[in-house]
Amino acid sequence: MTIYVTKNYDEMSKKGAEIIAEFLKVKPAANLGLATGGTPVGMYKELIEMNKKGEISFKEVSAYNLDEYYPIEKTNDQSYDYFMKDNLFNHVDININNTHIPNGMAANCEAEGKAYDELVRATGGVDIQVLGIGGNGHIGFNEPSDIFEPITHQVTLDERTIQDNARFFNSIDEVPTQAITMGIGTIMTAKSILLLASGSGKATILREMLLGKVDPRVPASILQFHKDVKVVLDEEAAAELL
Numbered sequence: 001m002t003i004y005v006t007k008n009y010d011e012m013s014k015k016g017a018e019i020i021a022e023f024l025k026v027k028p029a030a031n032l033g034l035a036t037g038g039t040p041v042g043m044y045k046e047l048i049e050m051n052k053k054g055e056i057s058f059k060e061v062s063a064y065n066l067d068e069y070y071p072i073e074k075t076n077d078q079s080y081d082y083f084m085k086d087n088l089f090n091h092v093d094i095n096i097n098n099t100h101i102p103n104g105m106a107a108n109c110e111a112e113g114k115a116y117d118e119l120v121r122a123t124g125g126v127d128i129q130v131l132g133i134g135g136n137g138h139i140g141f142n143e144p145s146d147i148f149e150p151i152t153h154q155v156t157l158d159e160r161t162i163q164d165n166a167r168f169f170n171s172i173d174e175v176p177t178q179a180i181t182m183g184i185g186t187i188m189t190a191k192s193i194l195l196l197a198s199g200s201g202k203a204t205i206l207r208e209m210l211l212g213k214v215d216p217r218v219p220a221s222i223l224q225f226h227k228d229v230k231v232v233l234d235e236e237a238a239a240e241l242l
């Protein structure tokens, strides 16, 4: 695991974008695993700029997102489908047919999860998976639990996650209580991982994730067992590591 500590959110975003850009230069047809939430927005802005300047291309990229609220229509501006178009896909030269997000309207979430994992596997697996981290240690929407969930599945969101995500909604009552998420097992099959975190609100969980024991109560701690993880933090998020 390599940990980079940057000065602030903008520098974290630039470092994250640099890592993805270097990757795309070596493998233009990469399978990118992508995340939503506040953390990667700045990195996506940087990638959009690089794409506009012709420094990188997404023409041959396939994208696989971690998760989607459930149930939610793609057209809902709170859906992660909408988020990805708004924050990245609509602004770069990616073929939208090569972008994949769990179906928030799946009739059968178990079948959807299996099909999603199969899709990821059949296309050769994720080359580099972007992750944020929840204040409770979740990655994707794998909430603290007694086990590390192996496969893509339906999940009931933690009270902490609902509270954390309420900032994106008019009121906490509007925050969906369910989601479909790649499992921890699915995430761990990615060949490499780029986890971003910013701000003092993430400092304690990062200490637990990086310096504590591997425990499904801190789902991100499993990344201690992955062979190729880059963690890009800003100084506030890194405060309890020093």
Ligand code: F6R
Pocket (backbone or CB within 6 Å): 034, 035, 036, 037, 038, 039, 040, 066, 067, 131, 132, 133, 134, 135, 138, 139, 140, 141
């Ligand atoms: C998003 C996701 C979540 C977020 C996490 C952090 O697709 O899977 O795990 O990465 O909740 O969210 P922010 O970045 O808003 O702090």
